[in-house]
């Protein structure tokens with residue numbers, strides 16, 4: 001290992017190790033509730049109310065994250081097939097089936113111990129219809145208390161007072177009382193303010209990190225690397241000291257990379273040359289995550305901005321959790337998540353990304369499972385091509401169902417896309 | 432008037448993909464406006480109260496050749512949005528002044544934004560509904576949404592939509608819902624007299640006709656059907672569930688009946704039956720519409736069920752009330768609401784020993800043989816089961 005590579009390892013490991021230990025500690029806490037007596041709330045990444053859950057000393061278990069974990073560890077395929085055998089349609093979201101399959105296989109956490117059944121299903125119904133039925137299905141299995149927080153969709157591309165009031169009212173009259181009931185802990189708004197202050201601090205640094213990709217020779221990959229960077233804020237750590245520290249460390253690392261003129265870190269070390277700068281719309285495929293990523297960095301393609309890293313909050317548009325308006329800010333947070341924004345807003349955001357991040361074009365990874373993201377993406381692509389004059393490309397995979405990841409097809413499609421970008425450049429410089 | 436001549440009118444309406452009847456209605460007066468809406472429910476009363484015609488847009492069926500629409504959707508998305516886009520891009524909906532996209536699933540939700548981009552001159556609204564059924568929470572939210580809808584529609588029609596006008600429209604739609612319920616009741620009692628294909632066409636006609644005309648049509652049909660003598664067949668009685676959005680081809684409905692199953696209840700055109708009882712015509716009409724929505728409306732997979740023991744109860748009640756012997760779960764391929772909910776409904780039916788089968792269709796499914804065979808075997812098994 002040469003000196004640069006060794007240094008890379010150290011830089012990489014500092015934030016990654018921190019995140020790894022946070023995740024492990026959370027799984028340990030989740031799998032030891034029989035001893036500790038702590039209560040567990042299950043909820044979703046968009047509209048995740050982690051700070052509120054923490055106010056009741058409860059633990060946060062996110063089934064989407066469990067599905068991703070099992071996807072990356074190549075265990076989700078069998079779980080999905082198991083759920084399909086039990087009557088779940090092949091046509092519906094594979095996160096749901098991976099979760100139901102996981103349950104039937106003993107609900108094992110990555111630490112090899114069983115996850116406890118939730119004490120509360122906190123159905124944060126933000127930006128995805130499937131969420132509603134997913135938790136109805138889980139309630140059917142677990143028979144536990146369920147509380148619904150309906151977050152109206154930004155159909156007209158804005159949040160109205162009525163929408164906000166509705167969410168605030170539900171939080172006050174339904175969600176908080178349910179959390180109090182299940183946990184036995186009285187709600188303390190000052191405790192919430194403290195957590196929200198920490199959230200905002202971490203969010204500032206996350207945005208800085210994501211926006212570092214505006215540099216030509218981006219120090220990060222904002223999709224494949226980005227999914228790690230959003231990890232703590234999108235999951236069980238937003239509002240914690242750990243998350244604040246994580247983002248400080250991460251920012252420090254990226255600052256150093258910038259100073260040194262380094263590109264993103266990949267699983268195989270520093271990325272060599274930055275040949276293509278892409279904006280990506282849609283979640284990644286998890287079952288072949290590494291192979292998928294490799295197809296990009298092998299060809300010098302860096303993702304400079306992505307919408308998937310906004311599903312748990314579009315912080316780069318300015319939203320921050322606000323300790324001065326705690327409940328209202330939780331409402332605004334839920335209302336503003338990426339998939340709760342209408343299609344014209346999504347197009348506007350992508351156009352902004354292509355321009356501001358000086359991208360060569362938009363790549364859409366269309367996910368078979370996910371109507372929330374996928375329905376309308378072909379129009380999105382055309383609109384972006386029209387508005388920016390940059391070429392778009394469209395690939396199709398799935399989240400956690402390995403049957404829908406065809407490496408050869410994806411690779412071919414990507415290679416022809418890169419060629420298309422090359423040709424555009426040549427014809428531009430010739431003109 | 433005979434049922435045959437009424438059904439002939441309905442069939443002509445159903446087959447006309449240029450919506451000439453609606454065009455003719457609009458052409459009668461240049462101030463007339465038409466507002467399209469998709470499944471599963473919109474408060475048509477408010478549109479009507481503005482002097483406008485609410486028109487159900489239910490996809491392109493099996494006769495529309497979809498050329499452009501397929502370029503907008505991946506293969507794993509249901510058919511109705513692509514055929515709806517096809518209708519739009521081929522100018523078949525060019526007379527619409529507005530379009531409402533109810534909150535039913537993410538496909539229709541996203542289509543609302545696509546429509547905004549593709550047809551910028553139309554009034555386009557994503558019509559959200561409460562999944563919280565408390566009057567002071569979901570109710571307040573919904574009343575304010577209805578107010579916003581009313582304001583938006585006022586811009587389209589250019590008039591104030593008064594409370595009194597809405598109350599009058601509610602009365603007309605109450606009449607309509609009563610007649611619709613009566614048709615369903617008659618079919619459940621004497622299904623041989625009221626074939627499901629006819630009920631279906633009658634309900635489809637209600638998506639295009641002014642409510643006053645549809646009311647008359649339903650009354651005429653009821654009078655004629657009661658008089659008619661049709662042979663009783665040895666069919667079993669089933670409820671169809673899961674077809675509330677993308678519609679099955681008419682042939683599919685006929686095939687189920689030909690295979691030996693009388694359909695005694697269905698969820699094809701829920702907007703006609705959404706309110707289970709009369710909406711009050713006294714007092715604040717928006718509050719009355721909200722109250723009926725929250726406490727007295729049909730259940731479907733697009734709604735949240737507040738407790739597990741309520742999931743499937745509406746279907747179970749329908750099975751009991753209509754004396755059905757089984758359920759056919761017939762959902763469009765790739766339909767999130769119907770297919771996600773299905774395992775819970777299946778469990779509920781199994782708990783109560785209600786026989787059931789499941790299949791998927793698309794609005795343009797051509798091959799009926801497998802469905803006929805499946806429904807036929809199901810009918811035979813029900814008969815055997817009831818004999819043992």
Ligand code: SF4
Pocket residue numbers: 093094095096127128129130131339369370371372373399
């Ligand atoms: S449909 Fe999409 S947004 Fe919804 S749970 Fe599945 S992957 Fe997530």
Ligand code: SF4
Pocket residue numbers: 509510511512535536537538539676677763765766767768769
């Ligand atoms: S058929 Fe189902 S998935 Fe498709 S638009 Fe209708 S409700 Fe949505």
